[in-house]
Amino acid sequence: MKIVIQRVSSASVLVDGKLINSISKGLCLLIGITTDDTEKDADMIAKKVLDIKLFEDEFQKRWAKNVVENxxxxxxxxxxxxxxxxxxxxxxxxxxxxxxxxxxxxxYLLNKLRNLYSAEKIKEGVFGAYCQVNIVNDGPVTILLDSKNITNI
Incomplete structure (x- = not known):
């Protein structure tokens, strides 16, 4: 499973010109699933996404807090x-x-994120739909993850 994590000031997804979902500050995830991915890959990705420290703390110290802490x-x-x-x-x-x-x-991955974090904080587009994604990358910060290369979870 490959995932592109972007730290964003805002992000939204439209299908057929209609707003499906949007967020303010947080993470935008682009998720690619390969033929040999399993629930174990999704479990590793979910834990890493929620734990990765991509945000400043209250003292403006970089890389100090994760999406959950904020x-x-x-x-x-x-x-x-x-x-x-x-x-x-x-x-x-x-x-x-x-x-x-x-x-x-x-x-399964989205449900894992919702269970580990908060159902209200996890938003999604429409699976398989042709869509327009608006991303205001903050930093810019973009991290590439591959479940086959994750260590220390």
């Missing part, structure tokens, strides 16, 4: 293109898990 929100979006490989000039998505299976694992 009670910020998370906007999560599925993004199968994270596992793309190039065949010539065209992307190939054979490493991405099939939509029906990945939707189940994606929902």
């Amino acid at each position: 009670e910020y929100e998370i906007l999560s979006l599925s993004q199968f293109t994270l596992h793309a490989t190039l065949k010539g000039r065209k992307p190939d998505f054979h490493k991405s898990m099939a939509a029906d299976l990945s939707k189940e694992l994606y929902q």
Whole structure:
């Protein structure tokens, strides 16, 4: 499972021009699920996302607090293109898990985040929908995680 974590001042997702969800300060997650991902991968990703220290504390010390400690929100979006490989000039998505299976694992991950943190703080787009994502990256801070490379959870 690959995930792009962006620290944001705000983020929103629209489908067919209609606002689906939005957050103010927090994290925007772009989540790509591959054919060999399991619930164990989702468990590791959820713990890491909630624990990673990407925010300042009250003394402006950088990298001191996580999203939970600050009670910020998370906007999560599925993004199968994270596992793309190039065949010539065209992307190939054979490493991405099939939509029906990945939707189940994606929902598992979101439920894990909600259970470990707060259901009201975890927002999402529409799985598999063509959408527009507005992200105001704060910093900019962008972290790439791969569940196959996570240590120290």
